[in-house]
Amino acid sequence: MRAPGGPGMRRRRRAAAVALQALALGAVVVGLGVLVVLLFDVLRDGAGTLTWTFLDSFPSRRWQQAGFKAAIFGSVYLLVLVAVISFPLGVGAAVYLEEYARRSAMTRFVEINIANLAAVPSIVYGLLGLGVFVRTLGLGRSLLAGALTMSLLILPVIITAAREAIRAVPASIREGAYALGASRWQVVRHHVLPMALPGILTGTILALSRAIGETAPLIAIGALTYVAFVPESVFDPFTAMPIQIYNWVSRPQQGFHAIAASGILVLLVVMLGFNALAIVLRARMQRRSQW
Amino acid sequence: MSEAQAAQSAAEVPSGLAALSTEGLNVWYGTSHAIQDVSLTFPERSITAIIGPSGCGKSTLLRCLNRMNDFIPGVRITGRVAYRGEDIYAPDVDPVELRRSIGMIFQKPNPFPKSIYENIAFGLRINGYRGDLLPRVERSLRQAALWDEVRDRLRDSALALSGGQQQRLCIARALAIEPDILLMDEPCSALDPTATARIEDLITELKASYTIVIVTHNMQQAARVSDYTAFMLNGRLIEFGPTERIFTRPADERTEAYITGRFG
Numbered sequence: 207m208r209a210p211g212g213p214g215m216r217r218r219r220r221a222a223a224v225a226l227q228a229l230a231l232g233a234v235v236v237g238l239g240v241l242v243v244l245l246f247d248v249l250r251d252g253a254g255t256l257t258w259t260f261l262d263s264f265p266s267r268r269w270q271q272a273g274f275k276a277a278i279f280g281s282v283y284l285l286v287l288v289a290v291i292s293f294p295l296g297v298g299a300a301v302y303l304e305e306y307a308r309r310s311a312m313t314r315f316v317e318i319n320i321a322n323l324a325a326v327p328s329i330v331y332g333l334l335g336l337g338v339f340v341r342t343l344g345l346g347r348s349l350l351a352g353a354l355t356m357s358l359l360i361l362p363v364i365i366t367a368a369r370e371a372i373r374a375v376p377a378s379i380r381e382g383a384y385a386l387g388a389s390r391w392q393v394v395r396h397h398v399l400p401m402a403l404p405g406i407l408t409g410t411i412l413a414l415s416r417a418i419g420e421t422a423p424l425i426a427i428g429a430l431t432y433v434a435f436v437p438e439s440v441f442d443p444f445t446a447m448p449i450q451i452y453n454w455v456s457r458p459q460q461g462f463h464a465i466a467a468s469g470i471l472v473l474l475v476v477m478l479g480f481n482a483l484a485i486v487l488r489a490r491m492q493r494r495s496q497w
Numbered sequence: 498m499s500e501a502q503a504a505q506s507a508a509e510v511p512s513g514l515a516a517l518s519t520e521g522l523n524v525w526y527g528t529s530h531a532i533q534d535v536s537l538t539f540p541e542r543s544i545t546a547i548i549g550p551s552g553c554g555k556s557t558l559l560r561c562l563n564r565m566n567d568f569i570p571g572v573r574i575t576g577r578v579a580y581r582g583e584d585i586y587a588p589d590v591d592p593v594e595l596r597r598s599i600g601m602i603f604q605k606p607n608p609f610p611k612s613i614y615e616n617i618a619f620g621l622r623i624n625g626y627r628g629d630l631l632p633r634v635e636r637s638l639r640q641a642a643l644w645d646e647v648r649d650r651l652r653d654s655a656l657a658l659s660g661g662q663q664q665r666l667c668i669a670r671a672l673a674i675e676p677d678i679l680l681m682d683e684p685c686s687a688l689d690p691t692a693t694a695r696i697e698d699l700i701t702e703l704k705a706s707y708t709i710v711i712v713t714h715n716m717q718q719a720a721r722v723s724d725y726t727a728f729m730l731n732g733r734l735i736e737f738g739p740t741e742r743i744f745t746r747p748a749d750e751r752t753e754a755y756i757t758g759r760f761g
């Protein structure tokens with residue numbers, strides 16, 4: 207009698223494993239390959255015009271004098287504001303849903319809607335922002351209106367990521383703390399949040415990376431494309447990098463296409479910079495909160 | 498428990514000194530009736546073992562005693578649990594305060610993913626101890642017979658300890674806040690015989706100052722460490738009395754069948 211795991215079956219299982227591995231490797235190579243080609247293409251087009259003048263000038267009708275300064279400041283301010291608004295809101299909502307809310311039809315309804323909201327096209331958020339923040343609340347086409355709109359857009363992603371990270375904290379840890387006479391808040395503050403923080407930060411980084419590249423909602427709320435100053439308060443009008451790039455790409459002159467490529471390079475660098483910052487922050491928090 | 502047996506255990510167990518008691522306790526998980534009409538007293542400064550086959554409701558009963566069942570959705574509790582005469586399910590009782598007096602050790606060691614020192618300091622801090630915590634940390638580690646093994650690495654992760662050391666750390670953590678009662682749910686089930694022996698010694702020592710309730714599957718352990726034994730079956734208390742009597746002259750044939758290993 208042949209055992210169920212006889213040589214024939216074992217060989218077939220091995221072949222399947224090898225095939226799967228090859229497939230996975232192929233997927234990685236294709237993904238990275240496309241990225242490298244894109245990056246190379248952008249570098250070729252934009253490296254030449256990526257000068258200090260480009261970084262330090264405001265937009266202009268002539269591409270030789272046009273610069274990215276207003277867009278860089280606009281995007282960085284926007285991102286910081288979005289992070290400040292959406293992180294506490296998102297984590298707070300996740301903590302409430304996971305640790306405080308009773309399981310009821312209402313919480314289930316909220317949960318389903320959060321999942322649905324994550325799938326709503328960003329232009330819809332833009333229109334919502336236009337209606338609520340720009341018009342009804344009278345914030346105008348300001349940095350604050352843009353940041354609030356973007357925060358709405360990424361909140362579902364942050365909430366979902368934070369909830370998953372919170373749920374991954376083992377029940378035994380919570381019980382251990384409760385059994386010592388910890389209050390709900392003490393358990394959340396000293397055990398659940400520190401253990402969930404790496405996961406929460408990873409989700410937040412991904413969400414913010416999405417926000418920095420989003421164009422549609424900002425166009426919908428009417429962020430300007432010609433801004434010849436750096437915003438000085440959250441109520442000032444602003445522009446952002448993707449809007450400026452979009453504007454340049456849609457012009458006929460070749461020169462604007464080149465500086466658009468330079469703009470993309472700056473956008474990538476800023477995005478990677480933010481990600482690196484968040485990773486460093488995560489590593490440090492992890493170390494400090496654990497011991 | 499039959500009425501005759503109830504009368505017998507009432508005569509055998511000094512209820513005047515009860516640190517904890519239950520009266521007509523019932524617990525439902527949704528529609529399943531996990532604890533049925535259990536009345537028990539846990540005498541002060543003694544060790545009471547709860548034995549019975551898997552699923553008979555030992556953990557459920559234990560978790561009722563410090564309101565750890567509050568966190569389980571769909572749980573319903575009727576009857577009375579009294580801690581030093583006060584109903585712990587009364588509306589004015591703060592379960593957080595209650596758990597500071599009634600500590601719990603779990604079946605699987607559950608140290609926090611922090612340093613050995615922090616594992617103990619956490620309970621002290623949330624209970625309002627300020628200033629230098631090291632002497633208190635040291636004292637509770639000594640009480641749990643762990644100090645000599647960890648004195649040089651208090652700042653290392655508690656997760657690097659062996660299973661037996663982790664369980665002793667959990668005991669030290671519970672002792673640090675000086676509870677009145679310790680509830681232990683199969684504290685040795687994840688440990689080897691040597692580590693088990695150490696914890697049993699520890700439990701016996703702790704009896705001088707604590708009231709201990711211990712759930713165990715190990716008959717020898719129940720016989721070795723406990724003063725009183727409660728035998729449960731299918732959510733009911735079958736028999737309760739001094740350990741020696743339960744193990745030598747059980748009144749109920751089901752108790753006898755269980756302790757001699759004929760079922761469960």
Ligand SMILES: Nc1ncnc2c1ncn2[C@@H]1O[C@H](COP(=O)(O)OP(=O)(O)OP(=O)(O)O)[C@@H](O)[C@H]1O
Pocket residue numbers: 526529531549550551552553554555556557558569
């Ligand atoms: N959270 C829960 N939700 C629903 N039913 C539960 C829950 N916890 C326990 N039960 C049920 O209640 C009964 C008693 O469980 P309990 O955990 O108290 O048993 P036990 O005596 O501690 O068993 P073991 O010796 O295996 O630990 C079992 O039938 C179990 O399935």
Ligand SMILES: [Mg+2]
Pocket residue numbers: 555556557682
């Ligand atoms: Mg159990």
